[in-house]
Amino acid sequence: MSPSQFSDITARALAQRLGQNSGGYQGERMDIWNILAQIGQAASRHEWIPLPLNTPPDAFLPAYCRLNPGATRNIYLSAGIHGDEPAGPHALLRLMVENQWRPEFNYWLVPCLNPDGFERNTRENENGVDLNRDYSAQTTPRVRSHVRWLEQQPAFDLALLLHEDWESNGFYLYELNPDVQPSLAEAMIDGAAQTCPIDHAPQIDGRDAERGTIRFVGVIPERPEWPEALWLIHNRSRHSYTLEAPSDFLLEVRVSALAKAVRAGLDQFALRVE
Numbered sequence: 001m002s003p004s005q006f007s008d009i010t011a012r013a014l015a016q017r018l019g020q021n022s023g024g025y026q027g028e029r030m031d032i033w034n035i036l037a038q039i040g041q042a043a044s045r046h047e048w049i050p051l052p053l054n055t056p057p058d059a060f061l062p063a064y065c066r067l068n069p070g071a072t073r074n075i076y077l078s079a080g081i082h083g084d085e086p087a088g089p090h091a092l093l094r095l096m097v098e099n100q101w102r103p104e105f106n107y108w109l110v111p112c113l114n115p116d117g118f119e120r121n122t123r124e125n126e127n128g129v130d131l132n133r134d135y136s137a138q139t140t141p142r143v144r145s146h147v148r149w150l151e152q153q154p155a156f157d158l159a160l161l162l163h164e165d166w167e168s169n170g171f172y173l174y175e176l177n178p179d180v181q182p183s184l185a186e187a188m189i190d191g192a193a194q195t196c197p198i199d200h201a202p203q204i205d206g207r208d209a210e211r212g213t214i215r216f217v218g219v220i221p222e223r224p225e226w227p228e229a230l231w232l233i234h235n236r237s238r239h240s241y242t243l244e245a246p247s248d249f250l251l252e253v254r255v256s257a258l259a260k261a262v263r264a265g266l267d268q269f270a271l272r273v274e
């Protein structure tokens with residue numbers, strides 16, 4: 001078999017749904033503390049500043065900041081708020097190890113907000129609360145401490161939130177862009193599409209979609225239970241994307257899709273802020 005035939009077969013295999021998610025995420029598990037330790041090692045190797053969240057019931061959750069000389073734009077990245085979505089923390093680990101961050105930005109990174117959920121393979125935290133619906137009421141110590149942490153940081157020009165969807169047929173994203181800034185959605189979808197199918201359904205998660213993009217541009221609809229993205233829009237970042245990798249595909253496909261989408265989004269953002 002020639003190398004190109006092999007890579008064709010590999011590519012087709014990677015692009016297949018596994019059909020294993022029945023009633024919830026049934027795929028690969030991960031040791032979140034091991035992933036966080038590896039992210040910490042990469043952070044210290046590449047001179048990121050530790051900026052941990054002081055967050056009960058654990059004493060701290062890791063977070064990091066990287067300030068580049070002359071950089072004027074601030075980027076925020078987070079993952080791991082849902083404990084059945086391992087690809088997000090994995091993708092941030094990959095980006096940290098690769099260490100190819102564009103020098104024209106400063107970065108703030110929160111690699112995992114729900115380690116207790118990962119220990120149980122549950123979307124929710126240890127008390128059955130979906131942390132990503134708690135940013136208006138702020139009933140959980142975890143979200144309260146995250147909000148306090150965010151309030152101590154400067155405003156972000158761009159926020160990228162890494163997630164997975166166990167029901168999805170392909171990669172998609174939510175764009176929250178109230179000030180109608182130039183969209184990064186297409187670039188990020190193109191980035192993800194290098195290794196992952198895109199969900200082309202006209203409706204995703206009950207919302208109108210086009211080429212894997214659910215757009216909230218100009219007007220952001222209010223909802224009673226705020227996800228992290230909505231708190232950010234109201235308080236810290238007027239431009240955010242929630243990236244959703246399809247978790248019924250191999251972990252490598254999802255990790256690669258998220259990492260490539262982040263990189264493509266940052267490349268496109270750099271073009272538009274010059």
Ligand SMILES: [Zn+2]
Pocket residue numbers: 081082085163164
């Ligand atoms: Zn999620």
